[in-house]
Amino acid sequence: MFSELAIKLQEYLDQGVNLAVAQVIDRQAPSSSKVTDKAIILESGELVGWIGGGCVRGIVIKEGLEVISSKRYRKVRISPEGGLSSGTHIKNYIMSCQSGGTVEVMIEPVFPLPELIVVGKSNIARKLASISAAADFKVTAMAKDADEHMFPLASVIKQHVDFSDIKNFSNTYVVVATQGEDDEENVEKALATSANYVGYVCSRKKSDLLKQYLASKKVSNDRIGVLRSPVGFDINAKLAGEVAISILAEIVEDFRNEKPADSGCCGSMASEKKEPVEDQMVNEKFDEEYYINPVCGVPVSKKSPKHIIDYKGEKVYFCCDGCQVSFEKNPAQYIREKQ
DSSP states (O other), X not given: OHHHHHHHHHHHHHTTOOXXXXXXXXXXXXXXOOTTOEEEEETTSXXXXXXXXXXXXXXXXXXXXXXXXXXXXXXXXXXXXXXXXXXXXXXXXXXXXXXXXXXXXXXXXXXXXXXEEEEOXXXXXXXXXXXXXXXXXXXXXXXXXXXXXXXXXXXXXXXXXXXXXOOOOTTEEEEEOOSSSSHHHHHHHHHTSOOSOEEEXXXXXXXXXXXXXXXXXXOOHHHHHHXXXXXXXXXXXXXXXXXHHHHHHHHHHHHXXXXXXXXXXXXXXXXXXXXXXXXXXXXXXXXXXXXXXXTTOOEEETTSOSEEEEETTEEEEESSHHHHHHHHHSHHHHHHHHO
């Protein structure tokens, strides 16, 4: 089981997928979970592996999505008595399944190595590509006439600026260091992607002029706001290598930064921020496959719920017997809360 899960984990990472890994670290009978049971939680809400059924599965999916969103590990304890020691890294839930038992699960975020796309063949672009590759980034270089002599450590070299074959920008950073060679066009292309980090190497005056150009081209304020320009930390850099270090430091800080989990039952799924198209597709897939249990607030797979009942023309899905019993005692209470 572990070998199969390890293979799947590597496949997802090779595809650039963000995920969380959950492992049962303690349990008290009766419980279908066993210590060292493991599972992978994807951003779509899919769970691969086994950490238990019923409410345990739904809770782990819910918390796994928040772990991915926040980049913070979390220990989850599900027991009949619940608990009062919940915090940033600890969450307690009441075991609503009538079978009882206690399960403790550790959930950790796992991300593929970040990718840096360097646009341009300037001295800064070359230095940035080299030090980023040395820092274990996957580096793609894009520039007219670019070759392996200019970018000896780059994983991919393109002789034109084209982002169309890049499908996942969740851990991708773009830095335009063309320095006078089609600057505006290349920045506009970079902002047309869903990358959350686009940097442009220039002076503050040139940055202001570029933003005016982007506005004239009807680039949205949201995307213009993404642009880091001038890019990099202010370390009084003078040489090309020093400027490259300042840029890489800012990128690493952004990648490693722990972001607060969004409120709501499904972590990143409940964000009010405007989402890239691929994120909207993930949310739609999640809504198609999962239903939020109105009693305990955890996702229930529509394909394998414990119970389904019809209430006023709506199908209501439950993860366990306890939630169904609670709902049937006062269904209007839970439907009203859900709305």
